[in-house]
Amino acid sequence: MDIALLGGTGDIGQGLALRWADDTNHTIIIGSRKAQKAANKAEEYETELASRGHDDVSIAGLVNEDAAARADVVVAAVPAYHLTDTIDAVADELDDTTLVAPAVGMQRDEDGFHYNRPGAGSVTQLAANAAPDDTPVVGAFHNLAAGRLANLDADLNWDTIVVGDDTDAKDTVCELAEGIEGLRALDGGPLANAAEIEGLTPLLINVARHNDGLHDLGVRFQ
């Protein structure tokens, strides 16, 4: 499958790109607002993967619109405050492409990190509102610590909860998620259940801050 990672130059996008390239045969396309930045990062990822024995992996780096146009699945791996603009910019390229939204809205105060729930109900719902009508939107990868995800030497042993109203698109994303070693995909139901998933991310950060020896946390449901 051809997967475009918009905002694939850092944070969660970097980790997903490296993990899929390392663990699967999917074709990875890095998207950015600037083509040169995307190309540089793609080359950097190729070098890292080659050092791990993947000499044959080719990763393209393109401006977001071109990355989206080539993909079967588009992951909008950008911060919540860039999400709507990013989707608007690639909307003409989406059609029935599955759009994956991993973004979470958070704010920090003196007590800790808190979920900043948008009026739409969730950040995932914001993505659905911004996407074209025939583009199925799936929420996934909200609760993965970017640092550990991007460190290919680190084991994950995490769950990711997948929500969406289009069953086929959700199944596709579950399969993509489970292609990553150590990641289990769980069905969270319809898109309307996204807020509680997004709210777990600030909790993971708060727990990591207050407990020695715990950092870059994910979660396992058991």
Add this chain to the structure above:
Amino acid sequence: MDIALLGGTGDIGQGLALRWADDTNHTIIIGSRKAQKAANKAEEYETELASRGHDDVSIAGLVNEDAAARADVVVAAVPAYHLTDTIDAVADELDDTTLVAPAVGMQRDEDGFHYNRPGAGSVTQLAANAAPDDTPVVGAFHNLAAGRLANLDADLNWDTIVVGDDTDAKDTVCELAEGIEGLRALDGGPLANAAEIEGLTPLLINVARHNDGLHDLGVRFQ
């Protein structure tokens, strides 16, 4: 330590009572609005514990006020909509007794279960607002599935996140939590961080509903 479980006749209160009695030497006092109901349940728990070799365990069953008066730690194991009334009823007995709030506010619609965040910020904060000024309030045990907790044959392997503004009270509750086999206490920071913990409970239910083979879920941070 003497632990009173207000609302210890069912749900999470039953599980905590049985687990503490089974795994520790703490004295357990069951509280209820009706003394006879508390006494009946206490006897039922004693019978179950005796069948597991604890012939020496004595559990008292009292009206909530009398249970609170005897305790070093009071757990308000009642549903969110009974929480304020329950704390009001025992307020004169609390003084500097540590009060533990495990309640979560949820509502259900056609999509699933959702966190029903009160205007106070969290249900745990509601408990703190209802408690006397000199009573330290600690949030804990929000994310434990009652059915599995009360089944002493079931392994837990769960985390519980503990929040509060009084460090000593929080340490006490962490120790009580870790006295239960298979339960790890994690520090979630101050009481203001409770909402994200409470929001995890409807997520656990949604995941259990949508995934075959998963039920009575708890969570592990790793």
